[in-house]
Amino acid sequence: MKSGKRFVAAGIFFSLLPVLFALGCSKGQSPSSIGIDPKSESGHIGVAGRHVLKFNSENKGQAPKNTDALKDWAAKNNIPEDELKSTRDHEPYEIHQVMAGPMTNTILTESTGEKGKKFMWESISHAPAGSEATQDEIDSKLKPHGAAGRGRPGS
Numbered sequence: 001m002k003s004g005k006r007f008v009a010a011g012i013f014f015s016l017l018p019v020l021f022a023l024g025c026s027k028g029q030s031p032s033s034i035g036i037d038p039k040s041e042s043g044h045i046g047v048a049g050r051h052v053l054k055f056n057s058e059n060k061g062q063a064p065k066n067t068d069a070l071k072d073w074a075a076k077n078n079i080p081e082d083e084l085k086s087t088r089d090h091e092p093y094e095i096h097q098v099m100a101g102p103m104t105n106t107i108l109t110e111s112t113g114e115k116g117k118k119f120m121w122e123s124i125s126h127a128p129a130g131s132e133a134t135q136d137e138i139d140s141k142l143k144p145h146g147a148a149g150r151g152r153p154g155s
Helices: 002-025 041-058 069-077 134-141
Strands: 094-100 105-107 117-123 131-134
Touching: 002 131, 041 069, 041 105, 041 117, 069 094, 094 131, 105 134, 131 134
Parallel strands: none
Antiparallel strands: 094 105, 105 117, 117 131
16 A cells, blocks of 8 residues: 555655746846847747746646636736747647656647647756647647646646
8 A cells, every 4th residue: 555655655746846947947048139039939838838837836837727727826826927929820829738758748738829829838858948849749749648648628
């Protein structure tokens, strides 16, 4: 029985690890501080990603269940709603949680994007900005890796 509790505790620890690491590493590393235009979509989705990481850390490692939950949290924390929407398609970012081995990867994507591509940001990458990807590339990232689980889009 003690072994099972240790396994659960280890799972929780490893699920929170990328969130805590990203928060610790993000100090002073805004998109503009490393040469990324914060007004670009790449930098903008990175800012939204940092908001999601803060939400996660305040909610025991859980990502928002949907964009409305993130929007409500943001309003309580004086975060402008525009920081949670794409600058290109002007829609809220979609939020996905995917199992990546023992860790959970939170992924933000544009809803529609532009010219067949969408910007995507991943918590597991620790990147301060997102990158443009095709829908096939995004679908591949949304598949669970290693442990049982599945991507959960925000609505």
